[in-house]
Amino acid sequence: MSLSPADVRADPAGDGRREANAAAVFRAVLDHGPTARSAIARMSGLSPAAVSRQFLGLARLGLVRERPELAVGGHVGRPQVPVDIDTAGPLVGGLHIGLSHSMYCLLDLRANVVARGGATHAGRTGGAVLDPVLDRLPAFLAERAGGRPVLGFGAVTGGWVDPEAGAVVRHAALGLRELPLRAPLERALGVPVHVDNHARAIARAEILFGRPEARRGVVHLFIGNVVDAAVGVAGVVHQGPRSAAGDIAHLPVGARGARCPCGRTGCLQATASDLALAERAVAEGVVPDPDVSLLVDAAAAGDPRADRLLRQRAQHVGRAAALLTDVLNPDVVLVTETSSLLNPEYLEVMGAELAERSHVCDDPARLVGPHAGPAVLPVAGGAPALAALYRSPLRSTGAAPAGAAV
Numbered sequence: 001m002s003l004s005p006a007d008v009r010a011d012p013a014g015d016g017r018r019e020a021n022a023a024a025v026f027r028a029v030l031d032h033g034p035t036a037r038s039a040i041a042r043m044s045g046l047s048p049a050a051v052s053r054q055f056l057g058l059a060r061l062g063l064v065r066e067r068p069e070l071a072v073g074g075h076v077g078r079p080q081v082p083v084d085i086d087t088a089g090p091l092v093g094g095l096h097i098g099l100s101h102s103m104y105c106l107l108d109l110r111a112n113v114v115a116r117g118g119a120t121h122a123g124r125t126g127g128a129v130l131d132p133v134l135d136r137l138p139a140f141l142a143e144r145a146g147g148r149p150v151l152g153f154g155a156v157t158g159g160w161v162d163p164e165a166g167a168v169v170r171h172a173a174l175g176l177r178e179l180p181l182r183a184p185l186e187r188a189l190g191v192p193v194h195v196d197n198h199a200r201a202i203a204r205a206e207i208l209f210g211r212p213e214a215r216r217g218v219v220h221l222f223i224g225n226v227v228d229a230a231v232g233v234a235g236v237v238h239q240g241p242r243s244a245a246g247d248i249a250h251l252p253v254g255a256r257g258a259r260c261p262c263g264r265t266g267c268l269q270a271t272a273s274d275l276a277l278a279e280r281a282v283a284e285g286v287v288p289d290p291d292v293s294l295l296v297d298a299a300a301a302g303d304p305r306a307d308r309l310l311r312q313r314a315q316h317v318g319r320a321a322a323l324l325t326d327v328l329n330p331d332v333v334l335v336t337e338t339s340s341l342l343n344p345e346y347l348e349v350m351g352a353e354l355a356e357r358s359h360v361c362d363d364p365a366r367l368v369g370p371h372a373g374p375a376v377l378p379v380a381g382g383a384p385a386l387a388a389l390y391r392s393p394l395r396s397t398g399a400a401p402a403g404a405a406v
Helices: 005-009 016-032 037-044 048-060 126-144 182-189 198-209 268-272 274-283 292-300 304-328 338-342 344-357 373-391
Strands: 064-066 083-085 091-097 101-107 113-120 150-157 160-162 167-171 176-180 193-197 217-223 227-233 332-337
Touching: 016 037, 016 048, 016 064, 016 083, 016 373, 037 048, 048 064, 091 126, 091 373, 101 126, 101 373, 113 126, 113 373, 126 176, 126 182, 150 182, 150 198, 150 373, 160 193, 176 182, 182 193, 193 198, 193 373, 198 217, 198 227, 198 332, 198 373, 217 304, 227 268, 268 274, 268 304, 274 292, 274 304, 292 304, 292 338, 304 332, 304 338, 304 344, 332 338, 332 344, 338 344, 338 373
Parallel strands: 091 150, 150 193, 217 332
Antiparallel strands: 064 083, 091 101, 101 113, 160 167, 167 176, 217 227
16 A cells, blocks of 8 residues: 555644654664564654554555564453564665676665666776666666565765765776766666765665664774775764765785785785785686686685685784774674675684784674675665665655655
């Protein structure tokens, strides 16, 4: 069932309180559902009548639903029917732009991947990296959504990304500078588009859908072709002026011989990035081409040289994690890195290095991988749209005026 904007605006709390109350109920259902409305009232601080009113509006929008099959009888009075997020209802889309390949997807409202696709843009630079995606995405959404509404779309990549401007400020490896992302995607797709850096997007996904302790404090290291970081405190991911926070490419990790384009040695990007690692593997004759996935496959097949290179990288990442942990002392140290997504032994190497080198953390278990596992990049793509939806569910569904206070 869908609710028209006129229906929602009939709510007597016709101001910013309506959006805030709807968001409070929506997040409580996300965090604790399936659960009874009475429990949501206790957790949100709203009256039972307000919870019921907001739940009804959210249900009509297709965002939440009752779960009568989970109701437990035997109590005095009417049985409490649990309510939950409607994962069979609306969807969001997402796009992750990598160095040679873009991945796009559809996610349900709990960030489960419903459909995915991809396009290569190898050899393209600048705005041309978007062309293959813009050609394919409209048909992908039309065909794979299966008639379910797509409420919004997220687009993420590495480097310096400004969500407010909806643009990539700088992505050196792709030759991107001041490239608009939001505008061309909104023209092609006809839905609101939310843009962000991929490290911040993964941190937001962890805060929304992952470990509860990440809501208190999380530091996220993204180790791919681009090396980035994100910091979240009390559920808010820090962006800084023009959203430039998270540039850790030149964080010194003390690796010898790894010269960075900046002229120094031992920078994290030149030591631990996929590009640097793959080039080292080719130089040592471990793999024929500079592709880190070949190195991961070789290690999985039992090649000790590949395993050694991946363990060395894990140690460097652990050192970087220790530096950031000593400064910020987060509850969760989150690392997204290819080999550890597939083999937890490399994550254990990172955790051991963190515990050995940090002056404030001696617990290697504080360092973890993303809750989404190997699906982390599709989830990252849709995370900005999901974050906007849970922050402002009425506005994100068109059920509140765009200029309303939040």
